[in-house]
Amino acid sequence: MTMTVRPRLLGVALAVAAGGTAAGLAGCGDSAPPKAPVTVAAPTIHDGVQVFDVRGTTKLTFAPSELDAAPGRITVNFHVDQQSPPHDFIVPSIAGAKTPVVSAGASTSVSFRAPSAGSYQFVCSIHTNMQGILKVR
Ligand SMILES: [Cu+2]
Incomplete structure (x- = not known):
């Protein structure tokens, strides 16, 4: 039983970490050229x-x-x-x-x-x- 629970918990933790990383990079890692706000x-x-x-x-x-x-x-x-x-x-x-x-x-x-x-x-x-x-x- 513990063999199935642990991977699940680990998976959740990794998903959260990956999500946080992706969100952190989105602001400056975008491939579009830097642009001023559209007015x-x-x-x-x-x-x-x-x-x-x-x-x-x-x-x-x-x-x-x-x-x-x-x-x-x-x-x-x-x-x-x-x-x-x-x-x-x-x-x-x-x-x-x-x-x-x-x-x-x-x-x-x-x-x-x-x-x-x-x-x-x-x-x-x-x-x-x-x-x-x-x-x-
Ligand atoms: Cu000019």
């Missing part, structure tokens, strides 16, 4: 144009990093934070959705037409891990 923005509408204010940050992120839009005209007002490296804002799959490189403390804007529904990645051409998503619904 989602809805546009303000000016004369039928969807306007988003997007910042390039000192941490090499876009803020917000997700833009929720409908098909149609979009303007992105792009500002680069003080003390930040220069950034640009580019949606590679949408023609004309590209700003010049902007220095710390400066701003620019770009207007383009959001195509049909879908998810369109935007990037900074200087910092390859600096990405966001334009969601067109």
Whole structure:
């Protein structure tokens, strides 16, 4: 009898230990690249144009990093934070959705037409891990 009880107890103990280890590793052992928390923005509408204010940050992120839009005209007002490296804002799959490189403390804007529904990645051409998503619904 004790021969069957002991392995069970041992098994439970190992399961708990393994679970604890897995949970402990989940935070830093994930295979996905490190990402800033996703911040989602809805546009303000000016004369039928969807306007988003997007910042390039000192941490090499876009803020917000997700833009929720409908098909149609979009303007992105792009500002680069003080003390930040220069950034640009580019949606590679949408023609004309590209700003010049902007220095710390400066701003620019770009207007383009959001195509049909879908998810369109935007990037900074200087910092390859600096990405966001334009969601067109
Ligand atoms: Cu950048």
